[in-house]
Amino acid sequence: MKHIKTINKANLKKTAEKGGCGNCQASCQSACKTSCTVANQKCEKEA
Amino acid sequence: MIHKFKLEGYNVLLDVNSGGVHLVDDLTYDVLDNVEPPFDVECPANVVKKLSKSYPENEIRECYDEIVSLYEDKILFSEDVYEKFALASVASPVKAMCLIVSQDCNMRCKYCFAAQGDYGTGRRLMDLETGKKALDFLIEKSGNRYFLEVDFFGGEPMLNYDVVKQLVEYGRSREEEANKKFRFTMTTNGLILNDEQIEFLNREMNNIVLSIDGRKEVNDRMRVLVGGQGSYDKILPNFKKLTALRGKDKDWYIRGTYTKYNLDFSNDIMHFYDLGFEQISVEPVMADPKEPYAITEADLPRIFKEYEVLSQKIRKIKSEGKFINFFHFMIDLDQGPCAIKRLRGCGCGNEYVAISTEGDIYPCHQFVGIEEKKMGNIHEGTFDLDLKDEFARAHVYNKPECKRCWAKFYCSGGCNANNFIYNGDIHQSHKLSCQIQKKRLECAILMKALELMDTAE
Numbered sequence: 001m002k003h004i005k006t007i008n009k010a011n012l013k014k015t016a017e018k019g020g021c022g023n024c025q026a027s028c029q030s031a032c033k034t035s036c037t038v039a040n041q042k043c044e045k046e047a
Numbered sequence: 048m049i050h051k052f053k054l055e056g057y058n059v060l061l062d063v064n065s066g067g068v069h070l071v072d073d074l075t076y077d078v079l080d081n082v083e084p085p086f087d088v089e090c091p092a093n094v095v096k097k098l099s100k101s102y103p104e105n106e107i108r109e110c111y112d113e114i115v116s117l118y119e120d121k122i123l124f125s126e127d128v129y130e131k132f133a134l135a136s137v138a139s140p141v142k143a144m145c146l147i148v149s150q151d152c153n154m155r156c157k158y159c160f161a162a163q164g165d166y167g168t169g170r171r172l173m174d175l176e177t178g179k180k181a182l183d184f185l186i187e188k189s190g191n192r193y194f195l196e197v198d199f200f201g202g203e204p205m206l207n208y209d210v211v212k213q214l215v216e217y218g219r220s221r222e223e224e225a226n227k228k229f230r231f232t233m234t235t236n237g238l239i240l241n242d243e244q245i246e247f248l249n250r251e252m253n254n255i256v257l258s259i260d261g262r263k264e265v266n267d268r269m270r271v272l273v274g275g276q277g278s279y280d281k282i283l284p285n286f287k288k289l290t291a292l293r294g295k296d297k298d299w300y301i302r303g304t305y306t307k308y309n310l311d312f313s314n315d316i317m318h319f320y321d322l323g324f325e326q327i328s329v330e331p332v333m334a335d336p337k338e339p340y341a342i343t344e345a346d347l348p349r350i351f352k353e354y355e356v357l358s359q360k361i362r363k364i365k366s367e368g369k370f371i372n373f374f375h376f377m378i379d380l381d382q383g384p385c386a387i388k389r390l391r392g393c394g395c396g397n398e399y400v401a402i403s404t405e406g407d408i409y410p411c412h413q414f415v416g417i418e419e420k421k422m423g424n425i426h427e428g429t430f431d432l433d434l435k436d437e438f439a440r441a442h443v444y445n446k447p448e449c450k451r452c453w454a455k456f457y458c459s460g461g462c463n464a465n466n467f468i469y470n471g472d473i474h475q476s477h478k479l480s481c482q483i484q485k486k487r488l489e490c491a492i493l494m495k496a497l498e499l500m501d502t503a504e
Contacts, residue, residue, distance in 0.1 A: 005070045005500070009380075013128060016386035017468060025143075026142070026398060038388060040377035041383070041384045
């Protein structure tokens with residue numbers, strides 16, 4: 001495309017289908033403790 | 048829903064529901080202010096007319112076609128299909144615990160949310176029996192979850208080191224029969240860390256969070272010893288030793304807090320990097336706006352600028368082939384957490400609880416001492432499932448601000464404790480945190496997009 005460059009796979013919907021196992025880390029247990037960021041967590045299935 | 052922003056000369060376009068990230072030209076950026084689904088086959092005449100003052104008509108039509116094409120591919124203006132998963136976390140097992148082994152501290156940090164370490168309850172240490180019962184509680188409530196996370200927290204947890212050691216031993220002793228694996232972590236100020244303790248922590252802690260704020264003058268202004276002296280010179284050698292000896296397979300972070308006094312915090316992050324610390328987390332202080340060090344709305348433009356400066360500094364380091372990781376810029380645009388995790392957030396009060404020295408159960412460490420949100424007590428065998436249910440249902444679709452926010456799948460609804468403490472309701476977003484979070488995310492998304500583009504080329 002000339003005007004738009006798509007950068008990633010845009011696959012969030014697919015992750016809903018196979019997701020929700022709940023084995024990933026609680027986000028607050030990593031390095032925040034005062035502000036929540038989830039998008040930087042790893043998926044346990046792909047780790 | 049889409050979100051677009053300009054940063055460092057780039058136009059970034061995010062499709063919120065698919066997670067799609069696009070870099071676009073100025074024309075596309077402007078066309079998107081004028082069009083949305085349902086799309087006509089041709090670009091509407093009024094849009095062409097309006098934009099033709101700035102762009103050639105054929106280019107406008109071409110750009111419109113590209114937008115429609117991405118819409119048809121479901122990576123632009125894509126549908127929100129996640130609300131049906133929002134209740135997936137209700138009745139979830141408890142899998143993570145903040146174990147407050149010490150409501151006492153050997154420092155008196157001026158911004159401490161825990162009232163200089165004792166949570167306003169008087170100085171106490173957790174006894175071994177309470178700690179064991181807490182681990183038993185976690186095993187019992189964890190259902191089919193295999194990994195159990197336990198963060199030794201305080202106050203300063205190393206003030207109760209003997210109990211920490213025995214609890215690790217106890218947890219390990221129960222792993223096989225319970226078919227669980229404990230992942231222990233600790234957050235420490237590093238003031239008392241001898242060689243034996245460092246060896247133990249490096250062996251047993253999956254992650255260790257080391258608290259220090261940055262440059263000596265910055266750290267020593269807020270992070271002071273009981274007598275009021277600065278702590279920098281005492282803790283830095285310990286952190287250097289611990290990180291130098293830490294195995295490559297184990298996580299660790301240097302974690303700082305910035306306040307109104309160091310809004311140039313990118314210099315503190317670079318200070319850490321210059322000291323050899325490459326895993327860095329630095330966050331804004333959360334405090335009563337009346338405190339002189341508190342960050343307020345008026346500071347936001349300065350803070351936003353500083354995150355831009357920080358991202359430029361980090362990109363420069365990476366462009367030289369060197370490694371640095373800033374926790375709040377970490378983002379995986381292709382394989383991050385699943386959408387269901389993104390609805391749940393940190394899971395406090397549901398998948399995650401805090402246990403005080405007395406065995407009281409709270410949704411997280413920041414709720415400790417707030418009677419209204421006390422969930423029970425492990426000695427009494429009480430655990431308020433109605434309160435657990437309330438927290439489980441506090442997902443992004445039940446928070447009015449989050450529901451319409453572009454960042455909801457990145458921050459996942461923010462910090463319930465901040466919402467409660469500053470707005471009186473876990474569902475009411477703490478706006479100051481949100482604004483900072485959104486700026487960090489924009490910087491992170493651009494940084495990652497540029498990295499992916501470099502890789503592709």
